[in-house]
Amino acid sequence: MKHKILSLIILISLIVSSCELDNYDAPDAKFFGAIIDKETGDTIPQDLIDGSKIDYIELGYKNPQIQQLRFHVDGTFRNDLMFSGDYKIIPTRGNFFSPDTLNVYINKGENKIDFLVTPYCTIKNEDVRFELKDYKGKLWLLAYFKVIQHTTENIKELMLAIDENPNVGLRINTKYFKRPFKKMTDPDKELLLYISLEGLKEGTKYYIRIGALADIPEARYNWCKAIRVDPFSLPQP
Amino acid sequence: MKKYNILFIVILFLSGCSKEFLDLEPTNKISANDLFATEDGIKAYMANLYYRAPVEDFNWAANPYGGGPFNFTGNIAGMYPIVWTDEAVNSEYDDIQLYGPWAFMGWWEHAYKLNKDINMLFSVIPDLDIDNEKKQLLYGEAYFLRAYNYFGLAKMYGGVPIITKIPDLNTQEELYVPRSTEKETWDFILATCDSAVINLDDGDGTKRRANKWIALALKSRAALHAASLAKYWDKAPLSGEAVDKKLVGGMTNEDAQRYYKACIDASYEIIKTGKFSLYGANPANPDEAATNYFHMFAYPDDAAEEVLFIRDYVTKEYGHMYQDWGQPNQTKGTWPHPGRFNPILDFVDAFESYSNPGHSSPIITTTDGNYSNYSGYNPSRNYLEFDNPLDIFADKDARLKASVILPMATFKGKSIIIQGGIIKTDGTPVIEAAGEETIDGITYHSFGSANPSLVSGFYPVIGTRSGFLIRKYLQEDFEPIYPPVAACVNDWIEFRYGEVLLNYMESVVESGQGDVSKAEEYLNDLRHRAGHTTNISLTLENVLRERRIELAFENKRIWDLTRRREYHKVFDNTYRHSLVPVLDLRTMKYLFVRSRVSRTHAWSYPTQWYYKIIPGISSNNLIQNPQY
Numbered sequence: 128m129k130h131k132i133l134s135l136i137i138l139i140s141l142i143v144s145s146c147e148l149d150n151y152d153a154p155d156a157k158f159f160g161a162i163i164d165k166e167t168g169d170t171i172p173q174d175l176i177d178g179s180k181i182d183y184i185e186l187g188y189k190n191p192q193i194q195q196l197r198f199h200v201d202g203t204f205r206n207d208l209m210f211s212g213d214y215k216i217i218p219t220r221g222n223f224f225s226p227d228t229l230n231v232y233i234n235k236g237e238n239k240i241d242f243l244v245t246p247y248c249t250i251k252n253e254d255v256r257f258e259l260k261d262y263k264g265k266l267w268l269l270a271y272f273k274v275i276q277h278t279t280e281n282i283k284e285l286m287l288a289i290d291e292n293p294n295v296g297l298r299i300n301t302k303y304f305k306r307p308f309k310k311m312t313d314p315d316k317e318l319l320l321y322i323s324l325e326g327l328k329e330g331t332k333y334y335i336r337i338g339a340l341a342d343i344p345e346a347r348y349n350w351c352k353a354i355r356v357d358p359f360s361l362p363q364p
Numbered sequence: 365m366k367k368y369n370i371l372f373i374v375i376l377f378l379s380g381c382s383k384e385f386l387d388l389e390p391t392n393k394i395s396a397n398d399l400f401a402t403e404d405g406i407k408a409y410m411a412n413l414y415y416r417a418p419v420e421d422f423n424w425a426a427n428p429y430g431g432g433p434f435n436f437t438g439n440i441a442g443m444y445p446i447v448w449t450d451e452a453v454n455s456e457y458d459d460i461q462l463y464g465p466w467a468f469m470g471w472w473e474h475a476y477k478l479n480k481d482i483n484m485l486f487s488v489i490p491d492l493d494i495d496n497e498k499k500q501l502l503y504g505e506a507y508f509l510r511a512y513n514y515f516g517l518a519k520m521y522g523g524v525p526i527i528t529k530i531p532d533l534n535t536q537e538e539l540y541v542p543r544s545t546e547k548e549t550w551d552f553i554l555a556t557c558d559s560a561v562i563n564l565d566d567g568d569g570t571k572r573r574a575n576k577w578i579a580l581a582l583k584s585r586a587a588l589h590a591a592s593l594a595k596y597w598d599k600a601p602l603s604g605e606a607v608d609k610k611l612v613g614g615m616t617n618e619d620a621q622r623y624y625k626a627c628i629d630a631s632y633e634i635i636k637t638g639k640f641s642l643y644g645a646n647p648a649n650p651d652e653a654a655t656n657y658f659h660m661f662a663y664p665d666d667a668a669e670e671v672l673f674i675r676d677y678v679t680k681e682y683g684h685m686y687q688d689w690g691q692p693n694q695t696k697g698t699w700p701h702p703g704r705f706n707p708i709l710d711f712v713d714a715f716e717s718y719s720n721p722g723h724s725s726p727i728i729t730t731t732d733g734n735y736s737n738y739s740g741y742n743p744s745r746n747y748l749e750f751d752n753p754l755d756i757f758a759d760k761d762a763r764l765k766a767s768v769i770l771p772m773a774t775f776k777g778k779s780i781i782i783q784g785g786i787i788k789t790d791g792t793p794v795i796e797a798a799g800e801e802t803i804d805g806i807t808y809h810s811f812g813s814a815n816p817s818l819v820s821g822f823y824p825v826i827g828t829r830s831g832f833l834i835r836k837y838l839q840e841d842f843e844p845i846y847p848p849v850a851a852c853v854n855d856w857i858e859f860r861y862g863e864v865l866l867n868y869m870e871s872v873v874e875s876g877q878g879d880v881s882k883a884e885e886y887l888n889d890l891r892h893r894a895g896h897t898t899n900i901s902l903t904l905e906n907v908l909r910e911r912r913i914e915l916a917f918e919n920k921r922i923w924d925l926t927r928r929r930e931y932h933k934v935f936d937n938t939y940r941h942s943l944v945p946v947l948d949l950r951t952m953k954y955l956f957v958r959s960r961v962s963r964t965h966a967w968s969y970p971t972q973w974y975y976k977i978i979p980g981i982s983s984n985n986l987i988q989n990p991q992y
Contacts, residue, residue: 177970180991190982193992220603220991298968303937326739344601345971345990 152210155235159205162198162218165243170202171223172336172350176298179221179347186213200294200353211235218242222347224277247341248282249275250351254317255337257354259361266324268358272351274339275314282308283342287320287335289327293353295334302326309342329359400488406502409485413509414573416478418471418516420445420919421675421856422684422837426468433469437850442689442704449921452707452834453940456825458964472979475517476527482510483530504563508574508582511556515586518553519923520976522546522612522989540985545610547619550590554626557583571674577639578673581859583630584867590615591623591871592927599929600971602990611987612975624875631868632878634672635886640861642893643667647762650718650895654762657894662839664857672864675856680848687852688844690834692769692820693827695776699844703820705917706830707768709941709958714912717759721891722900724909727756727943729956738941741785741793741957749953753782753945756956762895767916769833771821771945776840782821782831783812784944787955795946796822796962808949822944829962831943836917862890863920866911873904890914926974935969 161170162179173179181196181204198204198221210233217228223244231240254273259266270287285308288300304322312318320337327333332355338348389395399405418434425444427436447454485506489499510528517524523546531538544552560579567575594615606612634640643666644656660667664674677683688696689704696702709727713735717725726735731746750756753771757764769775771782785795786808800809811827812819821827839854865886872883884902887910891900894914900906911924925931944957972991981988 177968188982190985192982193988298937298966300937344603344607 154208154210156209156211156233156238157205157207157236158196158209158233158238158240159203159207160240160242161201161203162221162223162242162244163202164246164249166245167249171244171246172352173198173200173202173222174296174298174347174350175200175294176296177347178296179218179223181216181218182220183217184215185210186215200296209233209238216240218244220345220347222247222341222349245277246349247276247278247343247346248339248349249277250337250339250349251275252351252354255351255354257335257356257358257361259358259363260321261363266359267321268324268335268361269319269321270335270337271317271319272337273314273317274312276312276339276341278341278343281310281342282312282339283346284308284340285318285320286338286340286348287322288338289322289333289335289358291331291333293334293355295336295353296338296350297348301333308339324358327358330357332357396484396488400492403494406492406494410502410505410573413478413481413485416474416481417509417512418475419675419856419858421858422677422686422852423850424919428468432471432474434471434474437683437685439849441701442685444686444689444705445919445922446705446834446917449925450708450934450940451711451917451921452705453830453961453964455704455706455827455829458967469520469976470979471516471520475513478513479510479527480530482506482513483528486528487530500563501565504560504565504576504579505574507556507560507563508579511553511560511579511582511586514549514553514556515582515589518546518549518586519589519926521978522606522975523549523610525986526552543606543609543611543986545614546593546612547610547615550586550593550615550623553586554583554590554623557586557630571668571671572676574673577634577637578859580630580634581672581864584627584634584864585859587623587627587630588867588871589923589927591620591627591874594620594623595874596927596929600932600974602971602975604990606975606987606989609987612989621875621877624871625877627867627871628875628878631864631871634861634864635868640672640864641669642861642865642889643670645889645893647893647895650762653893653895654766657763658766658835661836661857662854664855667857667860670861671857672859672861673857675858677853677855680851680853683850683853685850685852687838687842687854688846688849690838691844692775692780692833693816693823694778694780694818694820695844697844697846699846701826702844703826703828703833705834706828706942706961707832707834707917708830708961709832709943711912711916712760712764712768712832712943714909715761715764716891716896716909716913717761718896719759721896721898722906725760727956727958729756729943729958735958738939738958738960740959741787741795741946743791743793747948747955747957749948749951749955751953753954753956761913763913763916765835767834767836769820769835771831771943773835775835775838780833781812781819782828782833782945783810783819783947784822784831784942784957785810785946787946787948787950789949791950793946795944795957796959801949803949808947824963829942830940831945831956834917857918862914863918865890866907866914869902869907870911873902873907929974931969931974932971935967937966937968939966940964 164171179198182193184191184193196204196206214231214233215228219225223246226244250272256271258269260269284305286305288295288303290300292299304320334353334355336350336353338350340348423435424433425436427433429438441456443454446452489502523543525541526544527541557579561576564576564579597613643660647653664671688699691702693702713726714724757770769780772779787793788801794810800807811822816823869883869887872878887902888899939960942959942961944959946955948955975989977992978986978988
């Protein structure tokens, strides 16, 4: 019996001692920051689904693959599971002019990087105002706003999206209205989008965002920040 | 002494080997020489190549288990490509997004394996012990298969590496072939079709192996695809290294015109031979038109005048599951999972009616005629009521009832009950929910019966949730059995004369080249076959509507939306819609409610999906498609 126990102990200790816990290091770096309008210093609002991306490539391999990171709706981003090392990083395919590729070393621990860029266009929340209108037996929400354009290309489309979720946008909405625009616009010119309130619940607060899409390949919408209103209690001039 | 022993053994080993020691012929495999020595061997090799060619038939489906999307007979709940378009919706799942960049549709590795075996065929043909005529035909078939394979690649990935010989493994250049531009790839495909046409003849009459006309039909299809890309690529522009190097996109309007011309010429060569015509070209009435049109797809061999190329299913061991998945619940036999293909209202709306030729004729359900209201039943609206639910479709193009099982239509001698609700005698609606009311001892259930096996609609998963079921390809004399799986053996029409006509007219109307009057004649020939008697004019809208209707469920819509860059327009926060037949117990008549298909969500097509992800970038050194 003693022998058996002894041999069992030897066997177990052999098995245990021959293993290492893990031969790969865990991610040791955190990478975060925001995409910022270099003129105003504000973050640039994004879409949650189909929004702008950060492409990054971890160097030190042959043919490294492009990895991708997405922005939050408010224009910030965060990846807490990165490996420290040399990277090429570029925010791309978004609603801004892509900056030059950054060659950076991501250190162990926290790494904050803000990208200062020029958005394709800007819709300031202070320029947005809403009205309610009774027309042909239906209630309509009218949104007046201004688009400050930084591109030489046309504005392709304007869009108003409405939802109970503050991440409201291109893909997250209960109702939306898209209007083809296809021309340049003047920053002082007030533009109008309207949407019927049919199907929306009275007495509920909704989030609304207004966006403009630049006519550039793979461009994403430029949005204002989400505005919370009860559309049925808007002023009716 | 020991030293000598070892030396002796070493010498023994060395001298004991002759040079052929490692060159043993395997005994369990047939060598290339033996295989190609007999005509039967060549036939077997060709059968294998045809089997692996990317034919988008009944067994073309997203394959999550690996092995590529073709010849796939696994269980993915009938999530076939038709339910990813605006043709139909699956009764069980709505996960179009699941297939995202179509990793499950990946065809890369298998395409290049097939390409290698086609190249191998090219390399052995000169030494075969057969006469030159047969060699020439083999060359023709090899060119056809190569073009077919590269067409399959180009429409998924854009410009791809073009490899036309077996690479020398010792040279880097031959191992790492870079991607050609998208334009070079399409030019290569069309030139390969030409080589096939030159070498092939009229064929052996079986329509199961390539002949001259099939190669021309392939060229017609591929050229139209290339032309549309050249013309419409900018509707969904992409960016990045692959775009800068023209590996995707980068084609001009001149290219578009050149490709449209190629399509017109190839199509017309088929048309002008007079060897082909439309099946049942002159029906006496719409009913006869529907019967003919349905019959062609159920029994392709009966339509020899129209069919160019058939994908043959022979044995139940190598069959497909299309009829099983598509079968109405009432006729499912022992198959447990019927009713998965549900044509949507948006597709049904697109059909013309005989009284209003030249226009899509949406199903009108209310007296106000408003067909854009999908918000469900509203008692304040006046609904049109019908004694027989089929009456609401009475005036529609015959191809509707030939392609779709309509509510209460007859199939396999049974009335297929598709009912989605009742209006109770007190006016309470019970729609897309279980409920019943008893009047004079008779119980009326919202879905037509409290026993789900007696009906085919609106019971979740087993019944249609769009109000329609597929009919095209379902044979009246086929009895679904389970097991085995994939026991359907009806054949697939891969190329038919009708498509050639449609390719021709689209190219004419898009490019202004070719003969407008002929194109218009062909358009009306197709409509005439469907029972129309009034001619319409050749406009892009008319041609595209005709194409959508005529080629419904033939797995063409997915590529029409792709090549014309309409996918992201059609699916832009888009819900798909249903038509719910409701029995009004107050009048004992049927009314219809236009709704969103239940248990589905709004869907959008991201533009990067126009090109699929290329696998293995880190080892094959290729430039990836945009946004992957």
